[in-house]
């Protein structure tokens with residue numbers, strides 16, 4: 001996470017909003033903001049180094065790098081190529097995945113196919129975003145929501161599956177309710193209410209779909225690790241699924257919506273806190289601009 005923290009109260013000094021409104025409507029209390037020296041590439045490289053260290057894997061043994069991001073420093077070369085070079089990872093497939101806030105789950109799904117078909121053995125998946133550079137800081141309907149950060153995981157081929165299953169999908173009919181034009185100084189445009197309703201109406205359905213497809217029920221899950229967009233969306237999903245909030249990882253209070261970085265950051269938090277333990281079963285879920293969405297069942 002970038003060092004600089006922007007609290008709701010500090011935001012309220014710049015635009016017409018309040019800590020009370022933001023906390024009540026979103027659950028967010030603060031967000032981290034990248035300095036000029038902190039970029040998608042630099043934060044992503046740092047997260048990737050930490051992931052390798054935690055996994056005890058050397059950079060030279062990584063054979064694929066995927067970065068999920070909708071705020072790359074450059075359109076090309078990709079952030080994946082930059083991070084590959086930065087870490088000294090030998091020549092291998094390296095590319096970015098752009099599926100807005102669902103990018104991390106899309107990345108997981110791609111990697112699952114590569115590992116199952118023995119095309120890759122050790123893959124770095126990184127979610128890294130500088131959302132602060134693409135929000136309109138005068139638009140209180142969007143700027144209070146987003147923050148910057150990066151997270152990464154290392155996936156390794158093994159005889160016991162870690163990724164049990166992934167489902168990804170999209171519906172381009174909703175492309176105009178949340179978008180970011182590819183032009184200088186363009187900012188995120190969002191019909192917050194429409195996104196909110198679509199998310200609340202679909203998230204329990206897609207969670208149940210992947211559970212049923214794997215002959216599991218909600219009782220077989222230890223943790224739900226949702227995309228950290230809005231606490232009310234997460235609570236509505238948990239309630240519809242009949243899942244107590246004690247089994248849901250929530251980190252958005254501290255860093256808002258970090259898009260593709262939100263799930264790896266939530267995983268990092270819950271694993272380092274000792275909440276998520278080896279052998280437990282997790283359901284990851286995300287939705288974002290497109291509309292894109294995805295779920296992943298993980299045996300940690």
Ligand code: UT7
Pocket residue numbers: 016017018021022025026101140141142144190191192193194195196229230257259287288289
């Ligand atoms: O990764 C996916 C990314 N996107 C999302 O997840 C967004 C999903 N949507 C949301 O989270 C919610 O729709 C928002 C948090 C964006 C907005 O919450 P809401 O409960 O849907 O509020 P609203 O847009 O219906 O606005 C209610 C009122 C409006 O005032 P009026 O028209 O009733 O007088 C807004 O102008 O709240 C006002 N408002 C604010 N007031 C203080 C909107 N933003 C703010 C603000 N501070 N920051």
